[in-house]
């Protein structure tokens with residue numbers, strides 16, 4: 001209940017966009033849709049903590065924090081978009097800087113719930129994600145060549161996949177319960193296929209022809225929907241299934 005009150009407070013905040021959303025502005029519409037979905041997901045994850053066993057509660061909290069932090073930034077990002085039709089690069093990367101490490105914590109929690117994991121796994125993923133995001137920002141803000149930044153960020157992302165797939169992560173999960181194993185597999189898909197949508201957005205926005213903020217942002221918004229909300233729902237599903245079984 002207290003969470004609902006908190007969120008109602010958030011919704012009472014003043015409007016963040018000065019202008020109005022145009023009906024033919026599909027990128028703007030996608031900002032609006034994802035903003036609302038992030039708020040709904042945040043309420044859902046916090047309320048659902050009551051329906052899972054104690055070892056899953058932190059995972060749902062982290063999912064709720066990810067969507068909550070993103071909701072906050074989307075309130076500003078959609079305002080920037082509607083007012084200026086340019087990419088809200090700074091808000092976007094501040095959001096990612098907070099939410100990507102939290103998503104990595106989520107991986108770590110899932111593994112730790114079932115087996116001993118080396119904390120070096122977390123460190124490697126954390127460092128990989130920092131390199132990926134820092135170079136993404138440098139490339140998008142024009143501080144360095146968009147192509148060179150892209151190649152370095154791609155290398156960091158591939159390194160993270162390799163750590164999870166063949167490193168500590170892949171080994172540890174073999175001893176886990178079926179529900180955790182399937183959650184982990186789905187999460188691997190999220191990191192490989194779901195996260196691949198971001199570099200696709202970068203390519204469409206920066207590397208083919210003129211800079212194209214409309215394509216870039218509609219793709220990033222879709223990616224956030226998949227990787228923050230869907231990802232959380234997968235964990236929620238595993239948590240509910242496992243909690244019933246015990």
Ligand SMILES: *C/C=C(C)/C=C/C=C(C)/C=C/C1=C(C)CCCC1(C)C
Nearest residue numbers: 099136153154157195198199202227
């Ligand atoms: C909630 C936000 C998430 C999960 C953001 C993830 C972002 C990425 C996986 C970004 C990756 C990038 C590359 C792999 C290369 C080009 C630059 C980036 C930063 C878009």
